[in-house]
Amino acid sequence: MDxxxxxxxxxxxxxxxxxxxxxxGAEFSVHDAAWLAAATLVEHAAMREHxxxxxxxxxxxxxxxQVVGEDQLRLAGAREWGDxxxxxxxxxxxxxxxxxxxxxxxLAATLLDAIPRAAAPLTSVQRGxxxxxxxxxARDAGDLDQAVDRYRALxxxxxxxxxxxxxxxxxxxxxxxxxxxxNHPEMRRYAARVARIADREGFxxxxxxxxxxxxxxxxxxxxxxxxxxxxxxxxxxxxxDSVQESGALQNLGQLLLEMGRPAVAEAVFTAICARPLPPxxxxxxxxGLALAxxxxxxxxxxxxxxxxxxxxxxxxxxxxxxxxxxAECATALSIAGRGEDAERCRTAARxxxxxxxxxxxxxxxDGADDAxxxxxxxxxxxxxxxxxxxxxxxxxxxxxxxxxxxxxPTLGVL
Amino acid sequence: xxxxxxxxxxxxxxxxxGTVLACVQSPQYRARIVDALRNCADVRFVETxxxxxxLLRRTVTDVxxxxxxxxxxxxxxxxxxxxEIAAARPSTAIIAYCQxxxxxxxxxxxxxxxxxxxxxxxxxxxxxxALRAVLASARRHCAAEWVMRDLAPVVPAxxxxxxxxxxxRPDEVTSIAALADALSVHRKTLFNRCERAGxxxxxxxxxxxxxxxxxxxxxxxxxxxxxxxxxMGFASDTALRNAIKRYTGATATAARATGAVRMVIAALERxxxxxxxxxxxxx
Numbered sequence: 001m002d003x004x005x006x007x008x009x010x011x012x013x014x015x016x017x018x019x020x021x022x023x024x025g026a027e028f029s030v031h032d033a034a035w036l037a038a039a040t041l042v043e044h045a046a047m048r049e050h051x052x053x054x055x056x057x058x059x060x061x062x063x064x065x066q067v068v069g070e071d072q073l074r075l076a077g078a079r080e081w082g083d084x085x086x087x088x089x090x091x092x093x094x095x096x097x098x099x100x101x102x103x104x105x106x107l108a109a110t111l112l113d114a115i116p117r118a119a120a121p122l123t124s125v126q127r128g129x130x131x132x133x134x135x136x137x138a139r140d141a142g143d144l145d146q147a148v149d150r151y152r153a154l155x156x157x158x159x160x161x162x163x164x165x166x167x168x169x170x171x172x173x174x175x176x177x178x179x180x181x182x183n184h185p186e187m188r189r190y191a192a193r194v195a196r197i198a199d200r201e202g203f204x205x206x207x208x209x210x211x212x213x214x215x216x217x218x219x220x221x222x223x224x225x226x227x228x229x230x231x232x233x234x235x236x237x238x239x240x241d242s243v244q245e246s247g248a249l250q251n252l253g254q255l256l257l258e259m260g261r262p263a264v265a266e267a268v269f270t271a272i273c274a275r276p277l278p279p280x281x282x283x284x285x286x287x288g289l290a291l292a293x294x295x296x297x298x299x300x301x302x303x304x305x306x307x308x309x310x311x312x313x314x315x316x317x318x319x320x321x322x323x324x325x326x327a328e329c330a331t332a333l334s335i336a337g338r339g340e341d342a343e344r345c346r347t348a349a350r351x352x353x354x355x356x357x358x359x360x361x362x363x364x365x366d367g368a369d370d371a372x373x374x375x376x377x378x379x380x381x382x383x384x385x386x387x388x389x390x391x392x393x394x395x396x397x398x399x400x401x402x403x404x405x406x407x408x409p410t411l412g413v414l
Numbered sequence: 415x416x417x418x419x420x421x422x423x424x425x426x427x428x429x430x431x432g433t434v435l436a437c438v439q440s441p442q443y444r445a446r447i448v449d450a451l452r453n454c455a456d457v458r459f460v461e462t463x464x465x466x467x468x469l470l471r472r473t474v475t476d477v478x479x480x481x482x483x484x485x486x487x488x489x490x491x492x493x494x495x496x497x498e499i500a501a502a503r504p505s506t507a508i509i510a511y512c513q514x515x516x517x518x519x520x521x522x523x524x525x526x527x528x529x530x531x532x533x534x535x536x537x538x539x540x541x542x543x544a545l546r547a548v549l550a551s552a553r554r555h556c557a558a559e560w561v562m563r564d565l566a567p568v569v570p571a572x573x574x575x576x577x578x579x580x581x582x583r584p585d586e587v588t589s590i591a592a593l594a595d596a597l598s599v600h601r602k603t604l605f606n607r608c609e610r611a612g613x614x615x616x617x618x619x620x621x622x623x624x625x626x627x628x629x630x631x632x633x634x635x636x637x638x639x640x641x642x643x644x645x646m647g648f649a650s651d652t653a654l655r656n657a658i659k660r661y662t663g664a665t666a667t668a669a670r671a672t673g674a675v676r677m678v679i680a681a682l683e684r685x686x687x688x689x690x691x692x693x694x695x696x697x
């Protein structure tokens with residue numbers, strides 16, 4: 001790739017894209033130019049006064065609608081904000097999320113920075129929604145201090161605006177930060193508060209996020225019954241939205257693996273793999289399926305899932321997920337006693353992880369033998385509370401359609 | 415001019431755009447550029463990228479801005495020449511004049527990668543004040559890159575993000591509240607960060623960064639103090655003159671004569687030496 005290196009972007013979408021593309025080494029998607037045009041228009045709108053500003057903003061919104069799809073945007077908007085204090089430019093927040101998830105995080109940041117200036121005046125809640133996206137963006141970039149500072153600013157805005165939504169968003173952020181730092185008690189405390197507010201006020205997206213965190217906290221403490229109940233709430237909150245539903249199932253599948261029930265996990269992961277989904281969901285489902293089938297000694301399923309992960313290897317924008325899935329596949333192949341194949345997967349994962357600085361994956365690959373031993377040593381949890389046992393039964397009944405010939409990754413899905 | 419009509423009819427960006435070289439073929443686009451930059455820049459057009467390159471090699475005039483469309487009159491793509499210019503003339507703002515829509519997407523991406531600072535989107539923001547605003551924004555970006563290079567060794571790395579936010583929008587980020595807003599953090603966070611870095615407070619850092627940018631304009635343009643003060647959002651030219659005197663100990667004229675950026679950076683270095691940390695009176 002032939003780019004002029006620039007170390008900083010100073011809010012310019014062109015420079016931000018240049019930095020992102022330099023890091024990525026390739027196009028993010030077929031929509032790169034449209035993203036650039038939308039971010040540029042919003043930045044230009046921020047420099048102008050009404051009525052030119054509104055016209056530029058409308059053009060940018062139109063591009064977002066073309067790129068992401070109106071139905072998708074409507075669905076994602078309703079999932080995120082219901083019918084509370086909606087505004088036209090919020091579509092651009094969702095577009096920034098698509099950019100960020102594809103890896104163009106600086107371009108996404110320039111877009112987010114320009115929204116409040118271009119779409120002014122915004123209410124406190126609307127400004128808070130942009131702010132929380134900026135915090136997530138910093139968190140994804142691994143800049144935890146900056147993310148915490150932004151969540152604090154959000155908490156302060158929530159206090160001054162007396163907004164339950166912003167308060168819950170800030171606490172949700174603090175819970176994510178606590179999780180990133182391994183402070184599980186604090187994570188649990190914040191997530192419980194968010195779940196209480198979100199369930200009471202009907203903030204579906206936040207409720208899902210909080211119950212997922214509570215599920216993770218309970219599973220980390222080996223309280224599998226409680227984790228299963230939280231996971232089920234998460235699943236219930238996701239019904240009707242294929243992507244969210246698959247995400248919830250994915251988490252339940254992982255939990256079942258942890259609980260030593262690989263056969264049920266295999267059914268759950270297969271059900272996910274049969275759906276057209278974004279790579280960020282398909283890849284962990286495939287690697288989960290590889291682990292579950294290795295532990296059930298279902299050679300054919302293991303073979304299929306590893307081949308599918310390898311087939312998705314060249315996909316740009318999902319490199320972290322690919323590296324992560326390859327590392328899991330290596331563990332699965334080790335469990336199945338296929339040392340050479342495992343080594344091949346491990347080498348591919350290490351190459352990606354070292355090239356793009358995914359240190360956590362490199363660290364995990366260094367202890368790959370321990371991971372395989374730990375996976376093999378998981379035994380079935382003896383007893384579950386009756387409600388959790390009933391949920392496991394329901395999941396067992398999720399008889400998936402037969403495994404597809406190939407998974408169908410969808411790109412640019414929110 | 416009636417007062418009501420004035421607020422958005424007056425050019426906000428008073429800094430002279432200097433010489434603008436444009437390799438744009440469409441007569442309509444040329445007319446728009448000429449119309450927008452009348453009385454504030456010397457605009458010259460060239461037909462081909464080869465001509466643009468040759469002109470840049472032999473001219474001694476300070477070319478402040480270059481505008482290129484995706485292809486020249488011969489159909490040669492502009493990206494390679496843009497890359498060359500961006501590397502050879504880092505203080506020249508490069509603007510790509512692009513057509514909107516999917517058929518032109520490849521140009522947009524290639525030009526962004528090649529090093530353009532801003533895009534002018536044909537039929538959308540390529541007239542009058544909008545065009546001037548885009549030009550000013552590209553020039554500001556160049557200035558910010560240049561000044562950041564000088565400030566980076568003096569300011570602790572943990573504060574670079576703050577400096578970037580100030581340099582990116584110096585006309586808007588003129589107070590702590592605006593700075594906190596630009597960074598999406600609470601204002602107390604700014605104080606904490608500066609304190610942790612053992613550096614001057616955020617208000618003083620804001621003043622130094624803006625002065626460094628003023629110094630860049632003093633060095634690189636022939637603009638008057640009045641126009642720089644207007645561009646940078648100072649209350650008046652007197653306020654700017656006083657700030658320069660207070661922070662560097664020299665007048666604006668003396669600073670311009672001896673190298674203003676060097677003078678401001680040297681003053682900041684002196685100021686941040688441990689024995690000289692007594693508070694300055696802030697603007």
